[in-house]
Amino acid sequence: xxxxxxxxxxxxxxxxxxxxxxxxxxxxxxxxxxxxxxxxxxxxxxxxxxxxxxxxxxxxxxxxxxxxxxxxxxxxxxxxxxxxxxxxxxxxxxxxxxxxxxxxxxxxxxxxxxxxxxxxxxxxxxxxxxxxxxxxxxxxxxxxxxxxxxxxxxxxxxxxxxxxxxxxxxxxxxxxxxxxxxxxxxxxxxxxxxxxxxxxxxxxxxxxxxxxxxxxxxxxxxxxxxxxxxxxxxxxxxxxxxxxxxxxxxxxxxxxxxxxxxxxxxxxxxxxxxxxxxxxxxxxxxxxxxxxxxxxxxxxxxxxxxxxxxxxxxxxxxxxxxxxxxxxxxxxxxxxxxxxxxxxxxxxxxxxxxxxxxxxxxxxxxxxxxxxxxxxxxxxxxxxxxxxxxxxxxxxxxxxxxxxxxxxxxxxxxxxxxxxxxxxxxx
Numbered sequence: 001x002x003x004x005x006x007x008x009x010x011x012x013x014x015x016x017x018x019x020x021x022x023x024x025x026x027x028x029x030x031x032x033x034x035x036x037x038x039x040x041x042x043x044x045x046x047x048x049x050x051x052x053x054x055x056x057x058x059x060x061x062x063x064x065x066x067x068x069x070x071x072x073x074x075x076x077x078x079x080x081x082x083x084x085x086x087x088x089x090x091x092x093x094x095x096x097x098x099x100x101x102x103x104x105x106x107x108x109x110x111x112x113x114x115x116x117x118x119x120x121x122x123x124x125x126x127x128x129x130x131x132x133x134x135x136x137x138x139x140x141x142x143x144x145x146x147x148x149x150x151x152x153x154x155x156x157x158x159x160x161x162x163x164x165x166x167x168x169x170x171x172x173x174x175x176x177x178x179x180x181x182x183x184x185x186x187x188x189x190x191x192x193x194x195x196x197x198x199x200x201x202x203x204x205x206x207x208x209x210x211x212x213x214x215x216x217x218x219x220x221x222x223x224x225x226x227x228x229x230x231x232x233x234x235x236x237x238x239x240x241x242x243x244x245x246x247x248x249x250x251x252x253x254x255x256x257x258x259x260x261x262x263x264x265x266x267x268x269x270x271x272x273x274x275x276x277x278x279x280x281x282x283x284x285x286x287x288x289x290x291x292x293x294x295x296x297x298x299x300x301x302x303x304x305x306x307x308x309x310x311x312x313x314x315x316x317x318x319x320x321x322x323x324x325x326x327x328x329x330x331x332x333x334x335x336x337x338x339x340x341x342x343x344x345x346x347x348x349x350x351x352x353x354x355x356x357x358x359x360x361x362x363x364x365x366x367x368x369x370x371x372x373x374x375x376x377x378x379x380x381x382x383x384x385x386x387x388x389x390x391x392x393x394x395x396x397x398x399x400x401x402x403x404x405x406x407x408x409x410x411x412x413x414x415x416x417x418x419x420x421x422x423x424x425x426x427x
Contacts, residue, residue: 001401004386005247008404011424012411014270015361016293017312017319018354020424023416024344028318033343034086036315037305042092044301046294047079047114048308050101050326053133056167057237058155058197058225062310062324063101075308075326076110081333082307083117093123094301097294104129108141115145124148124299128192131177132169139177143184150181151190151221156197156204157211164198164242171211178215188218188278195252196225198242205252209259219280220265220273221295222256224249226425250404269296269361270406289362296362316351319344349415357410364398364406371396371413379412 013020037043050063051072066072083089096115098106104127106114115121126149127142142150154174155167162168181189191212195205212220227243229235244252257267265273268284269291275281283289283298290300293312306313310324321342323329332339346354356374360366368391371380380396383389388402388409398406407427411417 001404002247004388004401004405005250007386008408009246009427010408011426012407012417013414013424014407015357015410015414016291017314018357018414019344019350019416020414021312021319021321021342024319024342026343028320028343028345030320030338030340030343033313033315033318033320036318037086037088037303037313040091040301040303040315042094042301042303043088044095044097044292044304045093046097046099046304046306046311047103048099048101048306048311049075049103049106050309051075051105052100052102052130053105054166055234056155056165057234058165058167058194059234060226060228060232061101064326069107072105072107073110074330076106076113078330078333079114079308080117082339083114085333086305088305089117090119092120093118095124095126095297095299097126099128099294102130102133103127104134104138108137111138111141111145126151126294128153131174134177136180139180139184142181142187147185147187149188149190150185151192152178152217154191154208155194156200157208158200158204161197161199161204165238175215178217190219190221191215191217193220193222193256194225195222195256196227196244196249198238200244200252202251202255205255206259209256209263212260213263218275218278220260222253222260222271222273224253224271224425228425253404267403269364270403272296284362287363291358291361317346319346353413353415356413360398360410360413361406364403365395368394368396374413383409383412 052063052065053067055065125145125147127147128151130153152174155165156162157171159170178189193208227235260273261267265275266281267273268280268289272295279298280289280296288298290297292300292304302315304314306322309322309326309329311322313320320340322339323332323341329339353374356366356370380389384391387399388405389396390399398409405427
């Protein structure tokens, strides 16, 4: 495996979208998109809350550090303007996902105001939370609206690692919030963990997993830290000498995976682990697992509308991204101007490859005839020779030893990949 780690440790996308945003053609027609949203029977919403109380040095999110509630109130009023602009108050909404930044920076009143802007309230709600800045009143509000999924930003439980990324978050604090949520809300709880952070080692990962076992969340997202200080300036504050790389970094994941499997989790897709009692596991076993910008899900509408700065909207035929700058966001809404700064209209080839890559990422197998028709047969043969893929009569199947290289396999079917070798994280 060490030889394979060295061979395949290259810069490629994570394929949360295809084509990736750097390859968008900016040829999409905005009016066609707005008409598509209007005509959609059901929508999902992603609502971006960019505010954080404190800067975490590892972070690559679009965020602004502030504790000024008036700023957050103003931003919420503009979110409501954007929702009005879409004229979707009477639409059926499947899922609403609050992402960030720190979504629980929203006051209880602002949370109410956003959700009460929709007339049909049988939607499912997901919220990413920072345990350091959540109150009992906000937990009560999540309970009132029957929130179905809460994702805790954990990263690591080791205090030395937390200090090295400027995110002090003692276990006792997380445990207290976790117990409150379990008592008051009937929801799935996810922990976001990150491997490859400064000062992490095999012992610290073991400690973190001990604490994970103690709390026993329903799902785990175990992400690789992508150190790209040229793109994300806050990462310049991280001491690069304290980072493990290559096979040493991958051993952190291998230990975490081994431990998670031992305590009852099942690996699904890319970097995700779930309990067998979850709907995600059921979807995985029945080949119904789906993937979006927010991660893996068992429910996904055909159209996603992104609300707020930097949010991305998606359908079968389109991608649109809002401006990343808050002042620009306000100005454009005030002047009734377009919020979009990037877009893409899918070609038939894009659509074929998008669903093909999503199928690979979710089901860990692809139809042989479709794979061979799309791209490089020699590369597929190489994956088989390296025991990353195996083939039966109809399918190419990702082997257990091939799961670390899922992004490499997907990249073979990315027709844009040769154009943009830089700007992506290493495997």
